[in-house]
Amino acid sequence: MFKIVAKDKESKARVGVIRNAHGGVAETPSYVIVGTRASVRTMTPEDLATVGTQMMIANTYHLWRMLGDTLSSFEGLHTRMKTDNILMTDSGGFQVFSLGFAREHGVSKVGVASAHRERPRIFRDALLQVRSFLGISHKRNSVRITPWGTYFKDENYGDKHLVFLSPEKSIKIQEKLGADIILAFDECTSPKHGYWYNKWAMNRTHKWAKQCIAAKTSSQALYGIVQGGNFEDLRKESARVIGAMPFDGFAIGGSFGEEEMKNVLDWCIPLLPEEKPRHLLGIGRIKDILEGVARGIDTFDCVIPSREGRHGSIWTHKGRYDVTGARHIGSNLPLEEGCRCPACARGVTRGALHDAFKAKDMNAGREGTFHNIYFFNTFMAEIRTAIKEGRFTEFRKKMEEQLLHHGA
Numbered sequence: 001m002f003k004i005v006a007k008d009k010e011s012k013a014r015v016g017v018i019r020n021a022h023g024g025v026a027e028t029p030s031y032v033i034v035g036t037r038a039s040v041r042t043m044t045p046e047d048l049a050t051v052g053t054q055m056m057i058a059n060t061y062h063l064w065r066m067l068g069d070t071l072s073s074f075e076g077l078h079t080r081m082k083t084d085n086i087l088m089t090d091s092g093g094f095q096v097f098s099l100g101f102a103r104e105h106g107v108s109k110v111g112v113a114s115a116h117r118e119r120p121r122i123f124r125d126a127l128l129q130v131r132s133f134l135g136i137s138h139k140r141n142s143v144r145i146t147p148w149g150t151y152f153k154d155e156n157y158g159d160k161h162l163v164f165l166s167p168e169k170s171i172k173i174q175e176k177l178g179a180d181i182i183l184a185f186d187e188c189t190s191p192k193h194g195y196w197y198n199k200w201a202m203n204r205t206h207k208w209a210k211q212c213i214a215a216k217t218s219s220q221a222l223y224g225i226v227q228g229g230n231f232e233d234l235r236k237e238s239a240r241v242i243g244a245m246p247f248d249g250f251a252i253g254g255s256f257g258e259e260e261m262k263n264v265l266d267w268c269i270p271l272l273p274e275e276k277p278r279h280l281l282g283i284g285r286i287k288d289i290l291e292g293v294a295r296g297i298d299t300f301d302c303v304i305p306s307r308e309g310r311h312g313s314i315w316t317h318k319g320r321y322d323v324t325g326a327r328h329i330g331s332n333l334p335l336e337e338g339c340r341c342p343a344c345a346r347g348v349t350r351g352a353l354h355d356a357f358k359a360k361d362m363n364a365g366r367e368g369t370f371h372n373i374y375f376f377n378t379f380m381a382e383i384r385t386a387i388k389e390g391r392f393t394e395f396r397k398k399m400e401e402q403l404l405h406h407g408a
């Protein structure tokens, strides 16, 4: 399914190819476009193909809750999304965090410095663990984590009672959804969790990983997830334990501050099997992609291209700008000089897009999404060419200087 075709001499960057049974091919490093509920807002399947999309990821938790009883007769993601692309599903493990401690701690996945410099406080961590187990956490925390799986109460789906997701159930749902690559059920911890909480959560994730392998009956590729917070010994232990299990690929999970991500990758990647694909979960800004590729990451998924495009944040080789800002009024500049995305090819200018956003024109978000997805897919293709031509380090340096110069 995955084959490495070129390696960079000065870094761990590599070019690979992922194939699926539908004839879909993705060259890596690749951006995995997020279609949470099996679609990308404002985009048709044809649109996504036009802008060079090779891989997409849908969300197991949301599809499970959305489809309800109709899941048993679900036609499969390739049919639903009308594509032969390489498709992934996450496991629901991220929702253990996003509907749980992320709400309680008021944090998101990225950009929050973690508690790893604090003195380990075993009693505080034990109390959190016990509260979570008993389901008497903070009122905004909608999950209850047990050694057997996780209970969710989610107002979005009118869940008055808790619904239960276990490793076995996550795999069963993902088999029904039918993506090419599925993920093991894990617990993504909060950056505010201390050492001991992370250690216990990591052990749970390892136990669940074994259960996921045992539960799988399909020929889908199953990726294991490395956790361990921002603690060196835990990350290394997790990479060793998960890396030794018979997974088809590996993903790095968790939440980190900006600098911490680089450490986490430096600790984990050398301990994972070289010949298997590596995915970085939920990360996708230009800077992070360059850091990740240099450290040997093959695929990235992030909501940035579509979510930010829909709200007027436009990505370019010089970073990101907000087209809804007043300085773009009347601007005749293209969204990015030389861009060949459908929006730029139609001659959409910054001024015109600004006006469309201000007028709440339905098409504004679509143009932004078109440009951003095209940008990221093209950017990944440029990275692949640079690796193949042995000039990735040079490419990365040039990009980083450019970003710094423009204050991105």
Ligand SMILES: [Zn+2]
Pocket: 335, 336, 339, 340, 341, 342, 343, 344, 345, 370, 371, 374
């Ligand atoms: Zn464009």
